[in-house]
Amino acid sequence: CRSAKMITRQSIITLLSATATALLSIEIEAFSPSLVINRYEHQHDSTNAFGFGYQSPASSTVTTRRHTPTSTSISTSIITSTSLFAFKKKPNMRTLQRFLEVECWKLPHLKSMDRTLNAAADACKQINRIVQRAATDDLYGAAVDSTTGEQLEENVQGEVQQQLDVLCNTYMLRAFCGGSDGAVIAVASEEEDEPRSSASVMGYDAVGDADFPILGDKHGAQYVAVFDPIDGSKNIDSSLPVGTIFGIYKVPEGIQRGEKGYSMDMFLQRGTNMVAAGYCLYSATTVLVLTMGNGVHGFTLDPDSNTFLQTHPNMCIPNVGHIYSFNEAYFRGYSEPVQKFLNNMKAAGTMNGKPISARHVGAMVADVHNVLINGGIYGYPATADNKEGKLRLLYESAPMAMIMEQAGGAGSTGVGRILDVLPEKEKGIHVRVPTFLGSPENVFELDQFHRFYGEEE
Numbered sequence: 001c002r003s004a005k006m007i008t009r010q011s012i013i014t015l016l017s018a019t020a021t022a023l024l025s026i027e028i029e030a031f032s033p034s035l036v037i038n039r040y041e042h043q044h045d046s047t048n049a050f051g052f053g054y055q056s057p058a059s060s061t062v063t064t065r066r067h068t069p070t071s072t073s074i075s076t077s078i079i080t081s082t083s084l085f086a087f088k089k090k091p092n093m094r095t096l097q098r099f100l101e102v103e104c105w106k107l108p109h110l111k112s113m114d115r116t117l118n119a120a121a122d123a124c125k126q127i128n129r130i131v132q133r134a135a136t137d138d139l140y141g142a143a144v145d146s147t148t149g150e151q152l153e154e155n156v157q158g159e160v161q162q163q164l165d166v167l168c169n170t171y172m173l174r175a176f177c178g179g180s181d182g183a184v185i186a187v188a189s190e191e192e193d194e195p196r197s198s199a200s201v202m203g204y205d206a207v208g209d210a211d212f213p214i215l216g217d218k219h220g221a222q223y224v225a226v227f228d229p230i231d232g233s234k235n236i237d238s239s240l241p242v243g244t245i246f247g248i249y250k251v252p253e254g255i256q257r258g259e260k261g262y263s264m265d266m267f268l269q270r271g272t273n274m275v276a277a278g279y280c281l282y283s284a285t286t287v288l289v290l291t292m293g294n295g296v297h298g299f300t301l302d303p304d305s306n307t308f309l310q311t312h313p314n315m316c317i318p319n320v321g322h323i324y325s326f327n328e329a330y331f332r333g334y335s336e337p338v339q340k341f342l343n344n345m346k347a348a349g350t351m352n353g354k355p356i357s358a359r360h361v362g363a364m365v366a367d368v369h370n371v372l373i374n375g376g377i378y379g380y381p382a383t384a385d386n387k388e389g390k391l392r393l394l395y396e397s398a399p400m401a402m403i404m405e406q407a408g409g410a411g412s413t414g415v416g417r418i419l420d421v422l423p424e425k426e427k428g429i430h431v432r433v434p435t436f437l438g439s440p441e442n443v444f445e446l447d448q449f450h451r452f453y454g455e456e457e
Contacts, residue, residue: 090302093309093310093311094309094310095307095308095309095310096117096118096121096288096299096307096308096309096310097118097307099297099299099310100113100114100117100118101114103292103294107292107294110275110276110292112180112181112183112223113183113248113275113276113292115179115180115181115183116176116179116180116181116183116184116223116225116248116276117276117278117290117292118179119175119176119178119179119180120172120175120176120179120246120278121280121288121299121308122175122179123171123172123174123175123244124244124280124286124288125286125301125306126171127167127168127171127172127229127230127244127280127282128280128282128286128301130164130167130168131164131230131236131242131282132282134164134236139163139164139167140162140163140164140236140237141162141163142161142162142163143161143162143163143165143166161191162233164230164233164236165191165229165230165233166191168229168230168244169189169190169191169192169229169230171229172187172189172227172229172244172246173187173189173196173201174201174202176198176225176227176246177196177198177199177201177202178198178201178202180198180223180225182198183222183223184198184222184223184224184225184248185197185198185222185223185224185251185257185261185262185266186198186224186225186257186261186262186266186267187201187224187225187226187227188224188225188226188227188267188394188395188429189226189227189228189229189395190227190228190229190392190395190396190430191229194428194429195224195262195264195266195267195429196261196262197257197260197261197262198261199261200260200261205261222250222251223248223249223250223251223275224248224249224251224262224266224267225246225247225248225249226246226247226248226249226267226394226395226399226429227244227245227246227247227395228244228245228246228392228395228396229244230242230243230244231243231244231245231279231363231364231365231396232361232362232363232364232365232366234362235361235362235363235366240361240362240363240366241281241282241283241361241363241365241366242282242363242365242366243279243280243281243282243363243364243365243366243369244279244280244282244365245278245279245364245365245395245396245399245400246277246278246279246395246399247271247274247276247277247278247394247395247398247399247402248274248275248276248277249266249267249269249273249274249275250273250274250275251266252265252266252269252273264425264428264429267394267423267429268422268423268424268425268428268429269422269423270419270420270421270422271393271398271399271401271402271418271419271420271421272419272420274293274398274399274402274419275292275293276290276291276292276293277290277291277398277399277400277402277403278290278291278399278403279365279368279369279399279400279403280365281365281366281369283366285300285301286300286301287299287300287301287311287312287369288300288301288308289312289315289369289372289403291402291403291406291407293402293406294406295314295315295406295407296314296315296316296372296403296406296407297310297312297313297314297315298310298311298312298313298315299311299312300312315372315373315407316407316408317371317372317373317375317404317407317408317409317438317439318352318374318375318439319375319408319439319440319441320351320352320375320439320440320441320442321351321352321371321374321375321376321377321438321439321442322350322351322352322354322355322356322357322374322375322376323357323358323359323370323371323374323375323376323377324342324345324356324357324358324359324376324377324379324442325358325359325360325361325367325368325370325371325376325377325378325379326338326342326358326360326378326379326380326381327360327362327380328342328358328360330381330383333383333384333385334381334382334383335381335382335414335454336453336454337414337446337449337450337452337453337454338379338381338414338446338449340449340453341445341446341449344449352375357376359376364378364380364391364396364400368400368403368404368437371437371438371439372403372404372407372409375438375439375442376438376439376442377436377437377438377439377442377443377446378435378436378437378438379435379436379437379446380434380435380436381414381434381435381436382434386432388431388432388433388434389432389433389434389435390432391432391433391434391435392429392430392431392432393418393421393423393431393432393433394423394429394430394431395429396435397411397418397433397435398418398419398421400435400437401417401418401419401435401437402419404437404438405419408440409437409438409439409440409443410437410438410439410440410443410444411435411436411437411443412436412437412443412446412447413433413434413435413436414434414436414446414447414450414454415447415450415454418433418435418437421433
């Protein structure tokens with residue numbers, strides 16, 4: 001085209017032909033040939049917008065033809081697995097369902113967690129799907145009432161509810177309330193002003209009835225679930241990672257459900273009473289991380305089978321790490337101990353033999369997962385404008401702290417252990433706390449800065 005000093009229609013077609021052929025060869029080398037081919041066999045017309053046709057192979061060689069108005073044609077043979085590229089067979093990994101069956105068999109007091117956590121995992125699969133399709137299915141923007149067509153009111157956090165927030169919240173509500181076999185009797189969500197009984201979520205009387213019994217498990221235990229259905233939802237517009245966080249608390253003995261089907265005392269308890277916690281990260285891969293009080297395990301969603309496979313057994317955070325994940329745009333508003341800690345960490349230059357590195361995505365799940373894998377510290381401190389921080393204790397900080405501690409790390413408010421914090425009844429289920437999570441050495445050092453430079457009680 002350059003030598004002729006002109007671009008003709010034919011040269012554009014030829015250029016696009018070569019480009020698309022190269023991309024197709026990369027795709028076939030990266031994935032199973034049958035998957036790539038089947039994707040196009042179901043098209044109504046075998047010729048796509050670029051003028052290429054795809055034919056199903058009778059052998060292991062795929063021929064790609066370019067159709068143009070002239071008699072000129074380009075045929076390219078793409079070598080598949082039988083010659084150039086040998087496709088690796090997937091390792092025989094344990095599924096999440098099998099993992100839960102075995103773990104709940106080993107821990108009979110958590111028998112009902114099998115079905116409950118499987119239901120939560122299924123909800124995460126649905127959320128993963130709509131997050132990926134948000135742009136193509138026009139799921140952005142504020143949510144509206146299906147009957148009146150008017151925009152929904154702001155939630156208790158003072159935020160305008162988005163379509164994705166409402167959809168993800170609905171999936172999690174139905175998972176815990178309809179998929180727990182009666183073990184979960186009430187739920188609390190970031191998107192809801194107050195808790196709701198499982199029976200009311202599923203459309204029955206608040207305290208349940210013959211069609212929706214509240215049974216608990218065989219040991220008489222009953223649970224409440226708390227969750228943030230879509231953490232970091234603002235990241236979706238920029239195709240950045242988001243996540244889901246959840247925790248399950250055992251209802252203390254002697255607490256009655258009350259007229260609404262629950263009591264606030266069921267939720268306002270220390271994180272040490274949690275029996276299970278987890279998060280799901282929707283990013284380059286979809287990763288579900290779980291703990292039931294006996295270690296932390298990670299599962300990756302296999303896109304072929306739509307099944308969570310155990311890819312990270314017995315996850316352990318390094319004892320000390322070089323990553324710090326703070327939003328330094330708020331640095332001036334941080335307290336003196338936090339400012340001194342960050343300045344000291346940056347002045348050190350290296351930690352654990354690696355250069356100090358700042359990583360902050362803006363979604364708690366993504367940032368904490370990065371720290372869990374590589375070591376370091378995640379922090380969302382209090383600021384001059386938010387004296388108690390912005391993260392909610394029940395369904396964000398406490399579940400993440402349980403996961404971090406089970407992986408050998410630590411979770412602190414700066415002056416004490418997160419899991420020891422008892423929510424104040426006056427502040428309800430949305431109480432907030434400063435939050436620091438990560439490697440024990442890093443979190444300990446931050447606590448020491450609070451001890452020596454913090455204000456006296």
